[in-house]
Amino acid sequence: MPESYRAIYIGESIEDGRYQEIFSSHAKAVNLIWKRQVISVCNRTICPGPFRLILDLDDVSHIRSFNQEQGLLQVNCEPCVTKGMEVYQVLDFSRELPDAERELKVADLNLPPRCYPPQSVGYLLALGPQLEKSFDGTLGNQYKKGLALIGCGDIKAGLHCFKGKGYGLTPGGDDFLAGFMLGLSWKERAQKKSLSEIKDLLLCESLSENYLSNTFLLQAYHLKPDRDWADFLLALETQTNPQAAMLKITSHGATSGYDTLSGFFAAWEIL
Amino acid sequence: MIVQSQIVQGKYLDSVKLMLISKELRQQEGILDAVAILATKENREILAATDMLVDEIKHAAETDIVIVIKAEAEEQASAALKKAEALLKEPAGKRDSSRPVARNIRSAVQHLKDANLCLISVAGKYAVKEAQEALEEGLHVMIFSDNVSLEDELNLKQQAAAKGLLLMGPDCGTAIINGCPLGFANNVPSGKIGIVSAAGTGLQEVSVAIAHLGFGISQAFGTGGRDGKAAIGGIMLSACLDFLIHDPNTEVIVMIAKTPDPKVRKQLWQQMSTSDKPMVVCFLQMVEHPALPKLHYSVSLDGCAVQACEELSKAKAGTLHTTSATDLPLPQPAGKRRYLMGLYSGGTLCYEAQQLYHQYFGDYPLSNAPLNSDFKSTELWNKQADCFVDLGSDEFTVGRAHPMIDYSLRMKFLEQTGTRADIGIILLDVVLGYGSHPDPAAELLPVLSRINKEIIVVCHVLGTAEDPQNAETQATKLRDAGAYVFTSHRVAADFAMRILQN
Numbered sequence: 001m002p003e004s005y006r007a008i009y010i011g012e013s014i015e016d017g018r019y020q021e022i023f024s025s026h027a028k029a030v031n032l033i034w035k036r037q038v039i040s041v042c043n044r045t046i047c048p049g050p051f052r053l054i055l056d057l058d059d060v061s062h063i064r065s066f067n068q069e070q071g072l073l074q075v076n077c078e079p080c081v082t083k084g085m086e087v088y089q090v091l092d093f094s095r096e097l098p099d100a101e102r103e104l105k106v107a108d109l110n111l112p113p114r115c116y117p118p119q120s121v122g123y124l125l126a127l128g129p130q131l132e133k134s135f136d137g138t139l140g141n142q143y144k145k146g147l148a149l150i151g152c153g154d155i156k157a158g159l160h161c162f163k164g165k166g167y168g169l170t171p172g173g174d175d176f177l178a179g180f181m182l183g184l185s186w187k188e189r190a191q192k193k194s195l196s197e198i199k200d201l202l203l204c205e206s207l208s209e210n211y212l213s214n215t216f217l218l219q220a221y222h223l224k225p226d227r228d229w230a231d232f233l234l235a236l237e238t239q240t241n242p243q244a245a246m247l248k249i250t251s252h253g254a255t256s257g258y259d260t261l262s263g264f265f266a267a268w269e270i271l
Numbered sequence: 272m273i274v275q276s277q278i279v280q281g282k283y284l285d286s287v288k289l290m291l292i293s294k295e296l297r298q299q300e301g302i303l304d305a306v307a308i309l310a311t312k313e314n315r316e317i318l319a320a321t322d323m324l325v326d327e328i329k330h331a332a333e334t335d336i337v338i339v340i341k342a343e344a345e346e347q348a349s350a351a352l353k354k355a356e357a358l359l360k361e362p363a364g365k366r367d368s369s370r371p372v373a374r375n376i377r378s379a380v381q382h383l384k385d386a387n388l389c390l391i392s393v394a395g396k397y398a399v400k401e402a403q404e405a406l407e408e409g410l411h412v413m414i415f416s417d418n419v420s421l422e423d424e425l426n427l428k429q430q431a432a433a434k435g436l437l438l439m440g441p442d443c444g445t446a447i448i449n450g451c452p453l454g455f456a457n458n459v460p461s462g463k464i465g466i467v468s469a470a471g472t473g474l475q476e477v478s479v480a481i482a483h484l485g486f487g488i489s490q491a492f493g494t495g496g497r498d499g500k501a502a503i504g505g506i507m508l509s510a511c512l513d514f515l516i517h518d519p520n521t522e523v524i525v526m527i528a529k530t531p532d533p534k535v536r537k538q539l540w541q542q543m544s545t546s547d548k549p550m551v552v553c554f555l556q557m558v559e560h561p562a563l564p565k566l567h568y569s570v571s572l573d574g575c576a577v578q579a580c581e582e583l584s585k586a587k588a589g590t591l592h593t594t595s596a597t598d599l600p601l602p603q604p605a606g607k608r609r610y611l612m613g614l615y616s617g618g619t620l621c622y623e624a625q626q627l628y629h630q631y632f633g634d635y636p637l638s639n640a641p642l643n644s645d646f647k648s649t650e651l652w653n654k655q656a657d658c659f660v661d662l663g664s665d666e667f668t669v670g671r672a673h674p675m676i677d678y679s680l681r682m683k684f685l686e687q688t689g690t691r692a693d694i695g696i697i698l699l700d701v702v703l704g705y706g707s708h709p710d711p712a713a714e715l716l717p718v719l720s721r722i723n724k725e726i727i728v729v730c731h732v733l734g735t736a737e738d739p740q741n742a743e744t745q746a747t748k749l750r751d752a753g754a755y756v757f758t759s760h761r762v763a764a765d766f767a768m769r770i771l772q773n
Contacts, residue, residue, distance in 0.1 A: 023334075026285035058393070119290050134304045138320045164313030164333075167293065168286035171309055209333045210311065231679060240682070240717040254286035 005080040006056040007073055009048035009088045013224065014039055020065035023211050024169055027059045032066060036207070037215040041066050041075065047248075048088035049226030051215055055080075090224045091234060093189060119167045120255035121176045122262045139166060143173065151270050155198055156205055163206055164213075172259045174213035177206050179260030181220035183267025186233060189223070195271065216260070228252065229260075272303065272341065275348040276328045278310070279336040279359065289336065292358045299354060301347030302340060307355070310335045376404045390453055391440075392416055398441060399423045406430050406438070414440030414495070415454055421502050424495070428506040437510060440495040444471035444673075447478065447491035454493075455675060457704035458737040462487020464579050465521035467511035469494045469528035472617030472702060473553070473572055475733055476760055477525060480576030482735050483758060486583060489521040490514070496618075499531025508535070509542060516546045523549045523582045525575060529622055530554045540566075549582035551575050555619070556626050571761040572623060599755070601770055604695030605725040611636070611771050612688045613659035613698040614681055616674035620700045620731070621661040624764040628657065631768045640664050652684065655693055657771070660684070675707040678714040685715075689722030696727045698767045700760065701749070703734025703742055710740060712748035719752045727770060728754040731763035 019032035019039050028046055031038035040052045043060045053066060055075065066075055073080035116122030124131075124140035125147070131137030146161025159177060166172030181202055188195045203221050207214050219225060225233065232245035249257040289307045296305035304323065308314050310331035318324040318339060328337045338355045342348035373379035376389060389405035391398050392415040399419055405412045412431065419441035431438035439446055445468075446453040450461050457475055459482040468474035471493060478488050492514070494507040508528065515524045524546075531539070531554065540561045543550045551567045552560065553575035560568045567582065569575040615621035618640060625642045629635055635646040637654055640661040651658040662674040662681055674681050681699075688694055701711045708714065719728060730749050734742035742758070750756045757763035 026288075028285065058397075119293065133321070135306050135317060135321045135323060138317050142317065160313075164309075164311035165317060166314070167290055167306075167308055169284075169289070169309065170286075171311060171314065173313070208311075210309070238717070241713055244714065254290045256286065 005073075005075040005078060007053060007080050007082050007085040008044060008056050009052065009054040009086050010068075010073070010082075011048065011050040011052045012087055012089045013050035014053065014068060016068050016070065018065065018067045022064065025061050025063075027061050030060050030063045031212055033211055036211055037218060038211045039066065040215075047227040048086075050088065050090055050219060050224050052088070052226070088227065091230045093186075093223050093230075093233065116258050116262070117255055119172070120258040120262070121162075121166065121172045122258055124166075124172075125262070143176070146173075147266060147270070150266070155201055159202060159205055164208060164210070166259075168254055168256060168259075170210060170213045170216065170253075170256060172255060174206070174208070174210060175216070175253075175256045175259035176263035176266070177202065178213070178216035178220045179263025179265075180267045181206075181217055181263070182223070182225065182229065182260065183264040184271065185220060185223040186236075186264070187268060187271065190237075193271075198271070272322075272343065273345045273348050274323050274325050274339065274341050275345075275352055276323075276325050276337055276339045277352055277355065278328060278331050279307075279338065284336060284359070288358075292338070292355060295358060296338075296340060296351050296355055299347070299351045301343040302351050303343065304341040305339065305351060307336060307338045309333070310337045376401060376408060376410075380408045380410070387411060388413065388448060390415060399427065402427050402438065403430075406434060406436060409434070409436070411437040412439065413443055413446055413453055413493070414438070415443060416440070417442040421497065421500075424497060425503055425506075428498075428503060432506050432510055437492065437514070438507060439493050439511075442471075442497075443493035443495045445474045445491070446493045447488055449490070452705045455673075455702070455704055455706040456491070457482070457733075457735050458739075459735060460487035461489070463489055463520065463522040463583055464525060465489045465515035465518060465523070466491040466525045466527065467494065467508060467515060468492070468526070469496055469498045469508060469531070470555075470619040470622075471496075472700075472733070473527040473529075473555070473619035473623075475617070475702065475704060476572040476620065477527060477553070477576045477579075479733055479735055480573050480759065481580060484576065484580045486580045489518060494528075496529065499528045499535050501532040501534060505531055505535035505539060508539060512539065512542055516542075516548060521548070523551065523579050525579050526550065526552045527572070527575065527619075528554055529619065530556055530558060536560075549579075551579045551582065555623055570626070572619075573759040573761045599766070601766075601773055602727050602755075603773065604727060604770065607693060608695035608725055610655065610694050611657040611696040611698060611767060612694055613767075614684055614688070615659065615661050615700050616663055616681065617700050617702050617733070618661050618663050620702075620733075620760050621659050623760060624698065624767075625659050627761065627764045627768055628659070631772060652687060653691075659698075675702045678708055678711060682714060682718050685718050686721065689718070689726060694726055696729060696767050696770055697722070698764065699728065699730045699754075701730060701732045701734075701745060703732065703738045703740040703745060705739065707740070710745075712745045712752075716748060716752050719749070719754060724753075729763050729767045729770075730754040730756045731760045732756055732758060733760065 021033040023031040023033045023038050029040045029042045031040050041060055041063050042052050042054050043057050048054055125143050142161045146158045149158030162173035162176050164171055184195045184199050206217055228248045235242040235245040292307040311333050323339045323341050340348045340351045389410040390413045391401045398414050398416040402412050428438050444454045445456050447456050457479050459478045474491055478491055492511040497503055498507045499505050515521045544563050549565045553569045567578045569578055613624055635643045636657040636659050637646050637648045638659040641647045651660055732742050732746045736743045746756045
């Protein structure tokens with residue numbers, strides 16, 4: 001346990017209050033339950049986000065509570081140093097894109113299947129049929145069926161082929177749906193398409209007992225991404241090396257970054 | 272065929288670990304399929320579809336983790352579950368049974384008995400303990416970490432000196448030991464010039480300049496920027512100097528620092544007077560120095576490199592850059608564009624540029640890392656003044672990588688500066704080498720293309736053609752984008768100052 005805690009970033013959406021009910025915990029992040037979502041207390045390797053408190057620590061797994069009251073922070077009931085701490089404010093993505101920037105070549109960025117790591121949605125989508133009788137094969141075929149259903153306009157049935165399914169603490173399918181939501185939010189903005197009905201349906205059908213998945217989904221719904229995603233969206237908007245920004249996202253979690261990217265590209269390509 | 276399962280409760284695991292467990296279990300003998308997943312209703316449906324949903328896990332909670340094994344025989348399934356239990360107890364991370372695992376420095380030394388140097392790169396508050404342990408094990412130490420107190424630094428350096436060991440750092444970003452680059456360092460040839468430096472990018476600039484001139488490095492030691500301060504007393508500047516004086520592979524010695532304390536300087540001059548080897552010293556500003564026959568003093572980093580090469584070859588070392596700044600026609604900033612913005616990733620280069628500015632104009636520019644504390648400013652972005660920003664300073668590196676690696680902040684500032692109507696010149700350094708960004712030009716070009724064309728961009732590329740990024744390729748790309756590119760920082764900064772002077 002460190003002598004004193006020091007905060008590096010705090011997300012703009014974290015409200016005053018005491019957070020002490022643990023949803024999940026490991027070296028990089030402790031997720032504390034808040035309104036069927038989570039507030040994450042993270043180590044310094046995690047990028048800032050609207051619902052994240054980033055501490056100057058390597059391992060946060062011992063953290064059991066976090067308290068914020070009028071700018072004063074406590075971690076495990078001990079004062080947390082906030083000198084030099086930045087408030088992470090999400091870039092304002094609500095402003096309209098200039099006409100010239102609406103035709104973004106997002107599809108060109110999608111990764112070939114060989115680039116997706118095993119157990120990710122992209123990998124299982126590509127290899128599903130070859131692994132038919134195994135867990136991975138069945139999962140991959142589910143994902144594939146889901147994509148086909150969404151492509152045919154049966155969004156509700158399609159998203160249920162992803163929800164809660166797959167590997168990881170936020171199952172790959174949930175990450176895919178969060179990315180899909182982000183893709184819709186971004187497409188809505190970039191192409192001035194009204195996709196609010198689909199977004200509302202996606203939100204309504206996808207919220208679950210997995211509060212971590214809920215958090216990512218709601219952030220995507222409101223287009224309030226973490227910094228790495230915000231950097232990627234900004235790079236897309238300005239066409240300044242989005243590949244480099246994308247690389248940062250692929251380092252999220254085990255396959256989470258890849259899975260959200262798969263969802264983002266799917267939303268862009270299918271709808 | 273048999274299916275066995277286990278519910279894991281009261282244990283928090285991360286996704287990486289879960290996936291590694293699934294993967295390793297599938298590699299066990301007789302295992303047909305295996306997963307370690309969250310027991311969501313939907314995942315249980317998939318398990319059911321693959322005949323892996325056994326009774327025990329049908330009623331698991333949505334947030335439970337389940338391990339399910341499908342095997343050819345019962346004993347194989349049981350063995351795999353035992354393996355899973357063992358894997359659950361291991362810390363997350365890659366496991367390679369063929370390589371020894373060391374949990375601390377002491378244990379690492381047991382596995383690697385010939386090791387004599389330990390590089391420490393952990394959060395500053397933990398670095399002291401690790402350095403202490405390394406010294407106790409008889410290792411030389413390089414501390415890459417910053418945020419170590421002066422008191423701890425002094426204590427560690429005194430211990431190291433007493434044991435005849437080197438302690439480079441804290442905040443030592445660069446060293447080249449026995450040809451091995453450590454931290455941020457460039458691919459330079461081996462040779463007869465030894466360097467000791469209390470300035471990281473200073474060491475890079477000089478070693479690269481020496482390489483450009485066709486010479487090489489015997490050893491390059493970093494000491495950390497505070498070694499020359501009175502509180503530390505130049506303990507490691509002195510120890511490294513002593514090493515180089517007695518090193519048979521070193522014929523010329525270079526010392527670089529941001530102007531050490533007078534007492535430290537005096538002690539170093541005295542030590543230099545005991546050696547027959549030529550010494551070239553650069554403290555980045557003119558200071559009084561003794562008239563020793565073998566001592567040469569240079570104010571600039573590239574001057575220091577040229578002098579060292581001349582001492583070694585006993586001949587003129589040539590010029591450092593293919594295009595001399597004086598050969599180039601000076602571009603004119605348009606209209607009311609009268610200010611210079613320096614956006615630096617290398618602290619020593621930012622320091623050298625400010626020195627040069629002072630020489631030209633007798634005044635100091637504003638900076639977050641100023642030569643004169645009266646000119647310190649943290650709000651530099653819209654100041655109607657000449658400004659030099661060291662983006663490697665602590666205030667810019669909290670929560671993000673060093674600007675030599677992560678260009679995002681610099682691009683943001685570059686973009687912002689590029690829209691200002693009063694900026695005439697932007698001065699940049701692009702530091703290449705091991706540890707730095709793999710392709711800075713790819714990051715910079717799109718932003719440079721959007722900068723107002725009336726702004727003159729002057730760029731120093733610090734690197735060699737043998738660096739992973741290839742300095743020549745990087746320079747060509749930047750030049751093609753319209754920047755004035757130089758391979759010597761002094762020449763680049765001088766070019767910018769002359770434009771400003773006009």
